[in-house]
Amino acid sequence: MSKKNTGSHSTAAVSKVKFPERKTGESFPLRVAAIDMGSNAIRFVAAEFLSSQRYIVLESERARVRLGAETFRQGRLSAAAMQAAYRALARFQERMRVLRISHARLVATSAVRESSNGEAFAARVQKGLGLTLEIISGSEETQLVYRALKPQLRPGKRPWLLANLGGGSLEAALVNQDGVLVSETHTLGAVRLWEEFKASAHKPKIFLRLLEEYVATLRLGFQETGRPWAGLLATGGNIEELAKMAKAPETAKGIRELSAAALRRLLEALLATPLKQRMARWGIYPDRADVVVPAAVVYLHLSQLSGQAKFRVPEVGTKEGILFDLVDRLTLNSAYALRQEKQLTHMSLSLGRRYQFDEAHGRQVSRLALSLFKQLRAWHGLGPEDQRLLLVASLLHDIGAYISYKKHHKHSLYLISQSELPGFSPEDMLLAANVARYHRKNTPSLDHESYASLLPAQRLRVAKMASLLRIADALDRDHAQTLREVAVRVKRPWLELKITGKDPRELEHWALERKAQLFTQLFKLRVRIVAR
Template sequence: MTQPIATSPFENASVTAADASPRTVAVIDIGATSIRMAIAEIYPDGQSRTLETLVQSVELGHEAFDNRRLSRRSIEKSASVLKRYKRVLREYGVTSPKDVRVVATTAVREALNRLAFADRIFVATGFNVDSIDEAEVNRITYMGVMPHLRAHPDLADGKSIVVEVGGGNTEMLIVRGGNVLHSQSFRLGSLRLLKTLEGVRASAVRRRAMLESHIRRTLSQITDAIKRDTAIHLIALGGDMRFAAHQLLDDWDGNSLAEVPTARLAKLTEKLMSLSEDKIVKRYDASFIEAETVGPALLAYTLLAKHFDLPHVYVCDTNLRDGLIHDMAVGGSWTADFRNQIVRSAISLGRKFDFDETHARNVAELSRKLFDQLQDEHQLDSRHEVVLFVAALLHEIGMMVNVRSNHKHALYLIRYSELFGLSRDELLQVGLVARYQRRAYPQPSHEGYGTLPQQERVVVSKLAAILRLAIALDDTRSGRVREINCVADAKHLVINVPGLDDVSLEQMAMRENSGMFRDVFGLPVILRAGKLE
């Protein structure tokens, strides 16, 4: 019988502070059409208050989505904008690099010269640009939107499709009962849509029809990921939908979920699609950034709502910068709820490959206990615990491909999967830990491993060594080893198994599997039965 998806007993991380005074921080979002900065105060209890927001238009998306390169002119303009932002930060007393986070999304991430862009920004400003991927965006989106979903009584039942149509991509989360069922990124964005019309001389009606054709192709992909077995709600994020909500709802406070009737959204979209950018700016007091993208973006939202026959669309004010500020407030730590979402996603992936779920869960739980009790030896943080736990769950999914080389196939399947909440770098770490659960030790010539910086190579080796111990402890695949007690001294690591009188089979497996732990940590491993004296 298939077991219900359960999560690991991760505990919430707490936020502490040396004193009660707020800390002033800033986040800068380098997007496809603009560079935005939010300056905020973070309080010891994790709360924050935005002090100022700035926005400056750029044309990075036009170039990146056209020829996958950023021009020297655009790079220098971006550097100039960030220099001005840095001067503003000095006025607020924000001078430490740890108090500023600069991220770049789709446009910079897709540019072939993204490293040159990041290097130029660093030389000009000292800012380190972090090109975040879809997984990081989804994580921030999830953290921002879930409080709204939980607080809204109408969204407690059914599925919520959380969608943001950006300049380059459309990001989607499918949530039900607080659990993420699916996350995916689609190459559909307002600027990409506009690119399809470049050089086309046609009427407004014909141009709209062309945009609809592109959008509907993506809609078919979205609907393939959504099982229509219950009520569906659409939660729209992004500046374009916030613009629409403010135009259509006189009483929206900008904080709570807005409920926009689909029929009224369709009429506004129709009107905007018939106007030039200059007329949109004048008639709606919009910025040129909004005027350029609002029509195609709203058309995508409207068609999605109509496709599911939804009478209204919920609009949420959550944005990337708010999420980044919250992330800084909690020190980048993952909440227990978010970690458990990652675990749910991993178990779902394991089931697709018909993994031995009972054994996988036992090994994962033993891995977590080893990680916890060996903290003084490995000195790793809570995120690495999640990497180990997921690798333990998925270490045998390659069995479906090939039994003999299942560890290598596990690396490939994990690395190129769509596990919710884990970035590409984190997926590589998970995959490598699973790859080294048996046979060869890490080698520079191995795929993926040799390209890692030394610090990450050491992390992979430490986690893989711990995973091998956990696998040995469940060598009988009976789950009879539940509790362990680890004692490390200068010469040995002793693992005691309370409640069992005979662990001879596990001792044989431990002798075969503990060599990597000895080489990494310098401690031979001894397994003993019975209670610790």
């Protein structure tokens, strides 16, 4: 289905917007576009924002390209699917040119993320069309969905369970007014399930039993604490379609409310209706008629897991989240940077709690490390992205103790590198993991496999961040959080630390002498604590 709105021709190039440090932002009205390359379809939307929260849709289209079919069977994107996707992107690029849109963001999710040739396809798109295709993690997708639904839902303190089911994966999260509290990704998408069990689809009872038994293995790694969940939010194209098919009522806020009982009745009707007749009876596309059944089974299981008898379906998703996020960046929304840091802190703390870390120590070390980072910016020359990496590494540097305190820095390297955080690529997680790994014991060395795998420029960044983390960790050696602030002064050949709070004990002096050696090696400054 496509909405068309022709506009004046423009020669403006369309690409993924860059996010440099800028002194002035774009102003409203502002035209932007989003492309969400999912496992079952590619979705395009162009919009004109009148303010940071209000926009009108100029054009939208859903290209029926099932990228996930071959990926979930063979582990790679098929040549036919890549060609169809490329043609769709070229068409969308032309529409953006006609609509005079020069800022757009393109993201790809599980089908491209899991394929062995996904990076090669992204490179082909870059070379042929000049478009940058971002391959994002499940946690980043959750953040985008949350950004889209927050203005509509206005959640309070009580957490909601957010279930975003796509073709390749299920993103489950707890969200409230503060943002995404915790999220996890499960390889349980509707297209994936269809490809796995479609051979039995001609036998509805067996097909349903296989789906239900397979989906029943899903467990959520988080549980509610304190007050009960506020409700169950369901997002994704399949649940939107199911809610319409079930004629679920719509609230004044534009959120459909679908009962689990109504969804169960609809599932039974779908199973009793042959595939081709489903399209005629409910007016759905062929690429939706098959996957709505496994999608319904997943959502019904989530209803049972959560104890929620009703789904709230806000009918917004990844592509709308991309629009909001892009506008925030372009207009330098004053709350944007603060919100991003707050979200990253929330998610990092949730990850740390999963491994029962010393939260008070992690927070203290992170606060001191970031203070050193900001005060010494002229010396280390690191950028905003490195500050985010240091935030994660410093908060989580000790999580490896969950496995064993012995060599826990190496366990931290593994746990962080194998985790997901919003806005962080696997490469980013590896950098943060290496910084955390060097908070104690040996300094960076090419003898260490993970460090040696980095590019030379990345190794230098890791070493600089690790040198700050080691100093911050030394200042809370007793895990007592007795220091309130640290002020730095360079007085060659010394970096002098002026401490506010309880006077450091001999233990901190001893730890600093040992741990500051990396900083001295990099910056040719010895480190000492001076009297206030």
